[in-house]
Structures are given as C-alpha cells and as structure tokens.
Amino acid sequence: MRFLVDAQLPPVLARWLAERGHEAEHVMDCGLQSAPDREIWDFAAASGAIVVTKDEDFAQRKALLQSGPSIVWVRLPNSRRRDLLDWFERALPDIIDALERGETLIEVI
Template sequence: MRFLIDAQLPRRLAASLNARGHDAIHTLDLPLGNRTPDREIIALADRQARVVVTKDDDFVQSFLVNDAPRRLLLLSTGNISNAHLERLFWTNLDTIVHGFDTCRFVELSQHALLIHE
C-alpha cells in the first residue's frame, strides 16, 4: 500500500512502512517539507494513489466536504508518545490495509479501529 505521512507524525513511521514492503513518504520528503499546504498533500496523495495518514482534523473536513483526499487514515489517539503511537499502528496495520479494500476512510484511536462507510 502507498502512504503519505503528515507532518505531526514521526518520519520514522514512513521508514518503517517502507521496510515492511509498503511505499511511504513523509511530508519532510516533499520540496516544501512540513510547510507543504494541505491542498498540495491531497493532490499528491490522490495523483499517486496514496493514503493520507494524519492526526489533523482539517483532512477529515476536506474528505467530508470536498471528497478529498480519496483515502484517509485518521489517527485520533490524542496525546500519546510516538512509541505508543507506533505500537498501536503496527498492531493494527493489517486490519488498516484490509479496511482500504472496501472503504476510503479508516480511523484509529487508542481503543478502536473504525472503518467508515
């Protein structure tokens, strides 16, 4: 699966996804880095068939109102350590990937994985 990791998430998440056979980039890999506007992140993700991975509710609003990005993974975990976030992510990665087989919006919290219709 192809991912675009947003600025509030650790860059090593992209590196770990790549090491596990996925294709992931972080906003730091883009020409404007973490200053890349949301609309450019969305355009790139949609053009390259990537899932936008974010904690930013602005992407949820764009998804609901503008139907963009095409695929969205919201990490609604609140303030947790990067190590805890990564454990949660890896524990649920297979289910997340399979969730995108049938839907376009997946949400991971500390207590649940929601596959939105």
C-alpha cells in the first residue's frame, strides 16, 4: 500500500511503514510540509496514496465526498515517537485489513 503521512505526524512514521514493505512518504518528502489540506488531498488522490493524519479536516472531507484518497485518521494523544511506533505496530494489521475491505475512512483511537 502507498501512504502519505501528514505534517502532524513525524517523518519517522513514513520510514517505519516503508521498512514494513509499504510505499510511504511524509509530506515533507514531497515538498508539501506547509501545503494547504486541499493540495495534500489532491496529491494523495493523484498518486493513489492513503493519507495518514491527525487532522480532523481530512476525516470531515472524506465523510462528505465519495471520491478522493482513503484516510487513516489517527486520534491518539501527542506522544513520543517510540510510543507512536509501538501503537502502529499493534494497529497496522487492522488498518490494512480495513483498507483491503474497501473502507475509505478509518478512525483509529
């Protein structure tokens, strides 16, 4: 799967996903660090990427639109990188399963 990690999450998450066999970039890798949400949305849609974000605006937009990229909405509190990666280690199989079933808005708490 191809993931685009949004600015509120650390670049290390994209590297971690890539180490597990996924295509993954952080918005910083794509020159989108300060881009508006619409530009990130359009980039993800054009490249077939799933947006991994803490930004509720992406979830709201996806709830209103059938088209556009799939969204993984991370609703965890701010935490250390190691804690975030440990959480993703446990949650990633369920996230992948949901995406493979065709879910396009996945809220993870």
